[in-house]
Amino acid sequence: MVTLGELADRLGVQVSGDADCEIFRVATLANAGEGDIAFLHDPKYRDLLDNTNASAVIIDETFADDLSVNGIIVKNSHIAFAQVVAWLNPREPKEGGVHSSAIVDPDSQIHPDVYVGPQCVVEDGVTIAAGCELGPGCVVGQNVSLGEDCKLVANVTVCHDVKIGNRVTLHPGVVIGADGFGLANDNGRWNKVPQVGSVLIGDDVEIGANSTVDRGAIENTVIENGVKLDNLIQIGHNVIIGADTAIAACTAIAGSAKIGKQCAIGGCVGIVGHLEITDNVTITGMSHVSQEITKPGVYSSGTPLEENKKWHRNFVRLKQLDDMARKIKAIEKKIDQDKPGN
Amino acid sequence: MVTLGELADRLGVQVSGDADCEIFRVATLANAGEGDIAFLHDPKYRDLLDNTNASAVIIDETFADDLSVNGIIVKNSHIAFAQVVAWLNPREPKEGGVHSSAIVDPDSQIHPDVYVGPQCVVEDGVTIAAGCELGPGCVVGQNVSLGEDCKLVANVTVCHDVKIGNRVTLHPGVVIGADGFGLANDNGRWNKVPQVGSVLIGDDVEIGANSTVDRGAIENTVIENGVKLDNLIQIGHNVIIGADTAIAACTAIAGSAKIGKQCAIGGCVGIVGHLEITDNVTITGMSHVSQEITKPGVYSSGTPLEENKKWHRNFVRLKQLDDMARKIKAIEKKIDQDKPGN
Amino acid sequence: MVTLGELADRLGVQVSGDADCEIFRVATLANAGEGDIAFLHDPKYRDLLDNTNASAVIIDETFADDLSVNGIIVKNSHIAFAQVVAWLNPREPKEGGVHSSAIVDPDSQIHPDVYVGPQCVVEDGVTIAAGCELGPGCVVGQNVSLGEDCKLVANVTVCHDVKIGNRVTLHPGVVIGADGFGLANDNGRWNKVPQVGSVLIGDDVEIGANSTVDRGAIENTVIENGVKLDNLIQIGHNVIIGADTAIAACTAIAGSAKIGKQCAIGGCVGIVGHLEITDNVTITGMSHVSQEITKPGVYSSGTPLEENKKWHRNFVRLKQLDDMARKIKAIEKKIDQDKPGN
Secondary structure (H helix, E strand, O other), X not given: OEEHHHHHHHHOOOEEOOOOOEEOEEOOOOOOOOOEEEEEOOHHHOOHHHXXXXXXXXXXXXXXHHXXXXXXEEOOHHHHHHHXXXXXXXXXXXXXXXXXXXXXXXXXXXXXXXXXXXXXXXXXXXXXXXXXXXXXXXXXXXXXXXXXXXEEOOOOEXXXXXXXXXXXXXXXXXXXXXXXXXXXXXXXXXXXXXXXXXXXXXXXXXXXXXXXXXXXXOOOEEEOXXXXXXXXXXXXXOOEEOOOOEEOOOOEEOXXXXXXXXXXXXXXXXXXXXXXXXXXXXXXXXXXXXXXXXXXXXXXXXXXXXXXXXXXXXXXXXXXXHHHHHHHHHHHHHHHHHOOOO | OEEHHHHHHHHOOOEEOOOOOEEOEEOOOOOOOOOEEEEEOOHHHOXXXXXXXXXXXXXXXXXXXXXXXXXXXXXXXXXXXXXXXXXXXXXXXXXXXXXXXXXXXXXXXXXXXXXXXOOOEEOOOOEEOOOOEEOOOOEEOOOOEEOOOOEEOOOOEEOOXXXXXXXXXXXXXXXXXXXXXXXXXXXXXXXXXXXXXXXXXXXXXXXXXXXXXXXXXXXXXXXXXXXXXXXXXXEOOOOEEOOOOEEOOOOEEOOOOEEOOOOEEOOOOEEOOOOEEXXXXXXXXXXXXXXXEOOOEXXXXXXXXXXXXXXXXXXXXXXXXXXXXXXXXXXXXXXHHHOOOO | OEEHHHHHHHHOOOEEOOOOOXXXXXXXXXXXXXXXXXXXXXXXXXXXXXXOOOOEEEEEHHHHHHOOOEEEEEOOHHHHHHHHHHHHOOOOXXXXXXXXXXXXXXXXXXXXXXXXXXXXXXXXXOEEOOOOEEOOOOEEOXXXXXXXXXXXXXXXXXXXXXXXXXXXXXXXXXEEEEOOOOEEEEOOEEXXXXXXXXXXXXXXXXXXXXXXXXXXOXXXXXXXXXXXXXXXXXXXXXXXXXXXXXXXXXXXXXOOOEEOOOOEEOOOOEEOOOOEEOOXXXXXXXXXXXXXXXXXXXXXXXXXOEEHHHHHHHHHHHOOHHHHHHHHHHHHXXXXXXXXXX
């Protein structure tokens, strides 16, 4: 429990209403009750404010006049709320030490306060800095280095020679540094091209469950500082993802693509290889990016959902599109020729 | 081995032909031989019935007149066949007990007939009810509860505080309860919003290999009774999936989407967040759902496959579609003006 | 270190320039320096040849006249380079033996030179031939057989009864032989159809991180010799993939589809079930294949990426496509009727 006043103090702002109001939990505006604090950032949910049973609400300045319950008014309530969630739900750090069932190569350097959980494997040449936690079943390959305060949640695989920065979180099932898809075609059969690059991951990166980041063919695959990847994302070999870019689930980026900084890429997007996307580009979900993007902005591809029968009628016309365009041109020409005066 | 008569008895129906016919295995109509039982449910495969070498066939009533071999006639031969497959291929239940290599926290409650396989990890506060089997390498986090007769096949990760019902099967590599993709943007950098909700999974749910179900941001992600998820599916935080909905592989559902009951969603579908899909909706494969669906029915999006050169001709026209529509309108107007009488 | 002459000898070709030139590493044309060998195969990178600092370059015959540094001229420099990479980066084979933390059922047959890494599980009835390496955390289920020189990198799951050929590599998180998505609908509820087929994998197959290959419903799922699968790919039950076909990441192939030999399938492609694709078919990324393909060639579907506002204007027209086509036809008819002489 904290008081609303204590939260406001930590956020460096004033309380609107009762500073002694007791806060136990976070909740949504819709479902909050006694002892809960909620937030309002997205105007879409403005109406929920009037009927909320929350004991207090954190809101953006723009909604200040609408606040009828106890509250905290800030510039960006989403950010403030994130902090409050963390304060109300402190994560117990694991005590340092290597679980008796973990297999740690003696030729590795693990800071004494690092936690290595049950069934983990840490191979030779590995360096793990202070504050790291390896949850159950993680595998850390030869010569990997992990910076400070990294968290490998569970069943994570980091392959040999990968370098990871500070405060990186890898969720369960993540695979970093598996071989890239490098093949040379020899009269119809595929020869493997050994993948001798590695993966460099910067600071403050988070990678979602079961995502995969392949090692480079010759040079490295690079994930810069502050990048956030959702679940089931594929990052091909030699891809470079610029700082502070966020990518939603199930997106695939093919080999040697270079993504700019502070991009926002939706889910299920496919980005072909060997192209460049500049900084500050937003790509909406399920888009297919097959050419470079040189100008910041919002980009999309894809077709609208329709009732199946209607869709099918339009679907067959897609194959006639070029014909249709030619016919329109022919008609225009004809009308032009036939017009009075000709 | 069973006789056809015994199978018919268990299904509560009559045999057509020789009740003493001996059945050893299931097989497909096309490849069945002596001792095999096949089935015919889909009219598409009707022709295979005439030449099958199966010793017996289970068929739908609609095909009753076509049966020329021994058989069992039922309302729905697919369901009957599923039962026969199970009877002919009984699964040996694992004997209860915790493998010596598993790490089970003493502060957990595991029913004595539960099987905990090699290299598993069960953390403190976990409750596992009777009849559960945890295959090799599974990780069950703090305070998770598993109902009766659940099966975690192998290398499954269930994160802390997740609640799972009865008769739930999680295939290898499944991750339940990893953090949702909750981020607040602070001048171009992303702050993590701690994810303090959990995941609730109902009874009779099955989740395919390497699928991921994220924990809720504040409230819970919910998978209702009877839901069936295929492989490599992403379920975002605070998604609700209604009872008896089935979803094919590689589909992604973004945060806070609410899917109705008894929906059938194809593979590779992308569903954007914060929208609602009503009950009894079918969505065909690779569709993009970006708006709510309020009426039961079949929905689709997407474009037809074409030979690449033809596709490219039509592809470039897609960027001219609005222009084409305007030209048509202009032509119509012109023709209308020019028509005799004007 | 090797000399350029030694490399040329092993490739069976002549050196162009200084045969005593010392080679330590592979590098890209753009970033190579002293002691590095690079290659030029794709004409797109031709210009990099003139300014490279590589000590030597392997090039295709077509570029022979352009070579101004030491070099090796071959028919296909990509294949030659793959060999050189392997020679310069020899992989240390793991010494045979079972790690003390691995759990290996005594009723299994493991060749003495096989390496079974820490935290592995090998169940009863398993056969593992000479030269195999199982990295950390791999699970090999009942009655699985692995041919010679297979490599399961880490945290791989191979389910019961799967048969795998020689020289097969499975990257981390791969799941082979999980149950297919077999369901029979009983008045709105789904009954599981037990999946009693298995998976057969040929020789020289490579499967990328976190990909899944489901076991067959009745008969087997089959991956023929030389097939290469990238990461996060889904192969449904009873799919057959022809020899030497390569498939890029995040592609999903639904149940009972039959893919030909020497096909090249791009990333994020969706292929519906129960259809056949002939040999030598190329499918570009993000295409949706919903009908059989009977003729070799290149096939595509999908829409172009556009700046979001323009895209939206065209997007809404897609729902009017059939109307547009009908209007064009009506206009053509009208003009035809109105033409002089009618």
